[in-house]
Amino acid sequence: MNSDKVLDAKGLACPMPIVRAKKAITDMEAGQVLEIHATDQGSKTDIAAWAKSSGHELLKDTDEGGVFKFWVKKN
Amino acid sequence: MSMKAMSSKEVAKKVMNKEExxxxxxxxxxxxxxxxxxxxxxxxxxxxxxxxLDGVDGIMDQIPDDKELLVVCxxxxSSIMVAEMLAEKGLDVSYLEGGMKAWSEHMEPVKVGELSNGGEMYQFVRLGKGCLSYMVVSGGEAAVIDATRMTDIFTGFAKEKGVKITHVLDTHLHADHISGGRAIAKETGGTYWLPPKDAGEVVFDYQPLNDNDEITIGNISINIHALYSPGHTIGSTSFVVDGKYLLTGDILFIDSIGRPDLAGLADDWVGDLRETLYKRYRELSEELIVLPAHFMIIEELNDDGSVAEKLGTLFAENHGLNIEDEEKFRKIVTENLPPQPNAYKEIRQTNMGKITPDEDTQREMEIGPNRCAVR
Structure with missing residues (x-):
């Protein structure tokens, strides 16, 4: 899936993946897609819940051998 | 004002002392x-x-200023991040050290009573998960029953008491938490007992625990009598300790009864559950003090933090022991059951020795409430 920006949050513990994601998406245009890579177990559910509560759209997420990837479309 | 860490042990004390x-x-x-x-x-x-992330202004009016405040994640x-923000706003605030992970593993030992000849009965209350484990101490020896995977707590406690763990028992093959029984037996050289009907698929050696088996702890002899009591699982076994305590495992709780479906055989086992609760237990002394393997709600804790009640009182007050109609009983324990515990199939596989997940994975598998009962 295409993305406009990739955020590498691997190795970061909660809450940093979402702190970084929020910062990254703030600088983007509406409609652009942010791709996030994380290894924190909690990010699986938290990124989905964060996207929902902040009005962004989680287009897709995958688990590639312990690396979780998310594609979030900015509102 | 200031932020500090609060340990699971401190929170546990507040639960047990019924503080705000x-x-x-x-x-x-x-x-x-x-x-x-x-x-x-x-x-x-x-x-x-x-x-x-943008600040805590939006919730300040929802936080009372006359109560101790704890942030949990x-x-x-994340709780440190939020607690720092609250401290900057002038609040005294704590965060939970190690978060819910640590809470889920914390256990508090509570002495439930004396046994004959100076023996003692201890209950280990795992508040975060509702699990209860036991240690029978007598004459320099100890038996551990329904141990959790936090084996250090039991071996450390035995060391503190100056006793040697000689027997380790599980009332049944657990589906809600990973048993520490096998590991403790290995470490201490004690005998690991399991009911054989629950152990058909286990891949390690164990001592079969059969109806009417007697186990003696210490030279002054405290007796553990096994009572076959199927229903939660087909092998579920209760223990009568020193003629005083009835360890019911996951068959009978204080305010609920065991569910028969966690091995996928609810319809087959409901008859066993009925037989155990309405016949086998009825033949026992009502003076026995019931010590279950779980509690579901915090109201089940006594004032001293223990979970224990006379069998006679449970016959009078526990709803699950007072359903006269067999068909109605069958319906209650097989229909509309609560969701099954997190990862219960993998937990059973782990307890059979078929899989050996690493510690982090074991922790994740156990996250959440235990849900072994029907009310």
Missing amino acids: LFILDVRNADEFEDWKIEGDHFQHLNVPYFEL AKEG
């Missing part, structure tokens, strides 16, 4: 709904940390 605490839980809503820290006088506010990181 205001908990700001910053995990996401699903996790909070599923499972939280409960106390008789605890109040909760759930606001996920990711809604507080899954592992600790």
Whole structure:
């Protein structure tokens, strides 16, 4: 899936993946897609819940051998 | 004002002393709904940390200024972030050290009573998970029953007491938590007992625990008598300790009864459950003090933090022991059951020795409430 920006949050513990994601998406245009890579177990559910509560759209997420990837479309 | 760490042990004391605490839980809503820290006088506010990244102004009016304040998250990181913000706003605030992970593993030993010849009975209360383990201490020896995977707690306690663990028993093959029984037996050289009907698929050596088996602890001899009591699982076995205590495993709880479906055989086992609760237990002395392997709600804790009640009282007050109609009983324990415990199939496989997940994975598997009962 295409993305406009990739955020590498691997190795970061909660809450940093979402702190970084929020910062990254703030600088983007509406409609652009942010791709996030994380290894924190909690990010699986938290990124989905964060996207929902902040009005962004989680287009897709995958688990590639312990690396979780998310594609979030900015509102 | 200031932020400090609060340990699971301190929180456990507040639960047991029925103190007040205001908990700001910053995990996401699903996790909070599923499972939280409960106390008789605890109040909760759930606001996920990711809604507080820009600050805590929006929730300040929901936080009382006359109560001790604790911020809780899954592992600790987010609760520190939020607690720092609250401290900057002038509040005295604590965060839960190690988060819900640490809470889920914390156990408090409570002495439930004396046994003959100077023996003692201890209950280990795992508040975060509702699990109860036991240690029978007598004449320099100890038996551990329904141990959790936090084996250090049991071996450390035995060391502190100056006793040697000689027997390790599980009332049944657990589906809600990973047993520490086999590991403790290995470490201490004790004998590991399992009911053979639950152990058909286990891949390690164990001592079969059969109806009417007697196990003696210490040279002054405290007797553990096995009583076959199927229903939660086909092998479920109760123990009568020193003619005084009835360890019921997951068959009978204080305010509920065991569910028969966690091995996928509810319809087959409901008859066994009925037979155990309405016939086998009825033949026992009503003076026996019931010590179950779980509690579901914080109201089941006695004033001293223990979970224990006379069998006679349970016959009078436990709803699950007072369903006269067999068909109605069958319906209650096989229909509309609560959701099954997290990862219960994998937990059973682990307890059979078929899989050996690493520690982090074991921790994840056990997250959430135990849900072994029907009310």
